[in-house]
Amino acid sequence: MERNQKKQVISQSLRTWFISLLSLSSISLFFPSASCHSFNYKQVLSHSLLYFESQRSGHLPHNQRATWRHHSGLTDGLEQGVDLVGGYYDAGDNVKFGLPMAFTITLLSWGVIEYGHLFAGAGEYSHALEAIKWGTDYFIKAHTHPHVLWAQVGDGETDHYCWQRPEDMTTSRRAYKVDTDNPGSEVAGETAAAMAAASIVFRRTNPHYAHLLLHHAQQLFEFGDKYRGKYDESIGVAKGYYSSVSGYRDELLWAAIWLYKATENDDYLNYVFENGFDFGGTTWAVAEFSWDIKYAGVQSLASMLLMEEKHKKNEATLQQYRSKAEHYLCACLGQNNSTNVRLTPGGLLYVRQWNNMQYVSTASFLLTVYSDHLQAVGQRLHCDKGEISPQEILAFAKSQVDYILGSNPMGMSYLVGYGPHFPLRVHHRGASIESYKENKGFIGCTQGYDNWYGRHDPNSNVLIGALVGGPNSTDGFSDERGNYVQTEACTYNTAALVGVFARLHEEEAFSHEEEAHLDLISDG
Template sequence: MGILAKLFSLLLLLPVAQGTTSHIIKYWYGGFKAAACAPVTHELNGWTIRMHFDKNVRYVEAWIGKVRKISNREYTISSRSHRNPGDLICFTFLGHNDGKIKPFAKITIDGQGQSRSSGGQKNYGGALAKSILFYDAQRSGRLPSNNPIPWRGDSNVGDCVPGGWHDAGDHLKFGLPLSSAATLLGWSLVQFKDGYEAAGQLDQMYDMMKWVYDYFLRAWKPGQQKLCVQVGDGNADHMFWGRPEDMHMSRPCKFVSEYTPGADIAGGTAAAMAAGSIAYRQKDAAFADRLLEGAKSLYNFAKGHRGVFTGGAPFYGSSGDADEMCEGAMWLYKATGKQSYLIDAKGFVDLGVAWSLGWDDKKLACQGLLYEATEEDQYKRAVEGYFKNWFPGGDVTYTPCGLAWRTKWGANRFTANSAFMALLAAEMGIEPTKYRKWAMEQINYFLGDNNHDGGCFSFEIGYGSKFPRNPHHRAASCPDPPAPCTYDQEKAPGFSPHILQGALVGGPDKDDSYTDERSDYIHNEVALDYNAGFQGALAGIVHLQAVGKMPATNNKCPC
């Protein structure tokens, strides 16, 4: 048995519940060779190992993943490979330093063993990674070589605007929920970039978001003053149950233009692109410039052609465009610093208390952005008024296990968005401990702190050992080709053939009851806007882990 095999055999016997340390194999003047094993306590779809050295190390070489230097004493190694609970990630590496020294490193896997609540340990980083996979599963168009969803292939490549994300369990592309989800996701990347990094998901997040930003750039034609806001016929699409790869129906496009108003979608898309320009500024300045120029011209178009888009009825009808215009103006202000955008936003803002934050109502987001920029009390009071309604004692119903339950149709989506906004408000200095505690307790409910199926049931598919297996999602319900997939699959017995990793289902009823039925689109639908705030909140929680600001929580039905 070689020295490395002997070392790994020894490591298997060591008590390493919270990680382990590296072991020097040999060393010399200017360098050393070491080995380590890190235990896996949760299912991982992609992982990041963090190494904390006791002495300075100039650089590290490893072959198990991508090495990143944080400082002379901290390095990370990341991989997109899968690992199961109970596995050990064992590897060797070379270190280079000055002199002849024997440094050792504490080895941990990000997202494991870092946080406990009343509901026990939650792998927030792992949940974040899975949410990114959900958006990858929603991709339309010709898929890239690094597609991480093996049961998805090229689809709808002949669309008038190819690419983008399918809206939900169907295969339509709707501009209003698409831009709404992209704005919240972009906001999470701007505000909690360190959370994505600590979870080992920063590269995956950039890859995921570029897919939708490229779609927006294709959808907006500034020379023609025309924005594509819908791809596909809603009624025809909903008559089809099958794989998106097998769709051959006509997929008409709908546009807003000088003659067809749609400032709600145009303003929201401008917000998404402007947020993206900030998120990509340091990674890819040229791409950030394209997004910013697109956002500016699209916002100007929307400002000059006010009114809501009505051509998509009965799907995603908007109640107004001022909230999206305010949001677009604020993200352009953040991206450019130009006072004219801030003045515009102050003119668009509604200081009333929002019912919720969602694809049709960006009021709360605009209020929060204005408070962040100005620190004026009127915006702070508006945000506080919202959470007064949402916290216990307000007008939002709470389930017996503590979920803030706004409505039965996709209840989880409104709560997740509110949790994300609570974490953002806390970063703005609004009652940080209280807001963070509430947000984490809501996310804990989603990840298992509930009483469904005996407890420890996750409403995020693929997280933990108990989760929905029959979401209202056509592609996931279809067996592998060449087996046929028809409407028979909607009510077929047994689990869906594919696990739709990371999708947050609509959620329980107000008594915590929930049935995992594929045909139940009220409680078991999945959608772009369902995951957006949820993913943002997860990134915010991993950020709190990274900076040591995790609040104590007290869930009513701990797992």
């Protein structure tokens, strides 16, 4: 008994030291209700990658794991004489919106660039590459000429008249493009960024494909930069769904810095330096990172170049980028003197009512990546209210993820399919209706509304890995199919979390190894 008591005292003391080392106790500085739950990050990583198979458009492959889905959109582009079969539906509807689709692929690619070895360790590397390639294969098709990019298939207005499975679509599948007469620098720039980032991902496993992606990325950037204009002015049906509020300058900077990372061609980096002021890269202090506003992403990537000796001559400009990146990160942590992101009473970042989780997931990703960068270079984050350690930043990002997974006042996992309590009535046409596999009979436009939309029963199919819009400003959530503000999920919500799940799985595995090591020491 005495030996066991001694073992417990030593073990507890060492665990306390280890937790202090990780600064996990410091969550309370920023997060009022720190999680004491334990979550299976490996499982949610697997779930999150499975979600993208549920969002696939086109001819599904033989290894399709989301078996309740079937082929759809097989004539996309036919009316315009171009093959636009493939790609992703953005959310719970059946439109293919190019701008958010490209942002989704950029985020997925960035996650693999940062944490590819962790994906491999979790057995999910091939699934991550498949998710990226499903998007980039489509972008190659959609980029039919150096100065032509097909940026949308279908339109929200007619699509929303119907509640149909994608396999049964009777709504318009008209395709819309941007070109020299009808420019669209946002969608050209974001697609260039996506293909440049993906080219880095495929460089080792598929060098020919990586080269092809880079070729398209360079052409698209040149097109978007030479023929500048807002894409939603050229494609009017995008307005009201994915309107470009921030304009296209952030996307051009975003594309340029990803092209620099993919090529190490200084011309692209000089573009980021020379246009930093005029395009807002060094002047815009933002508090969100999204499919529309890329500044925080550009600023974070530029900041990470500061430690490289070859960039010393541009140190002043990079410091300006860093200042704005730190403003965003400190805003998320609530450590600015002003312009902080508010928290719900339960501790969730809250930017706005509609699909708030997209801002939580992107913030969690940037905080995680930047904390690892600071850890690697031995630095801390400088905020108005003090310096923040990399461990504290990661702990806050983890608190946001844990809230998503169930450590919240509702006890709800907002990642569908994970945990004992998750949304059952996701606002999603295909998931809500009996699957094509079970019922191959045609389900009409209004029939879906009559028989499926208004039902109180749970969805027929579980949209595993989807991150829904989430709770309101007071942590309340209503699991109703018609409550699209809270129950609709989007690809870019989940895309931002994939890399974070891989990183937290590593952290969890390390913690378990350390605990085992501490037990071994205490046994001595």
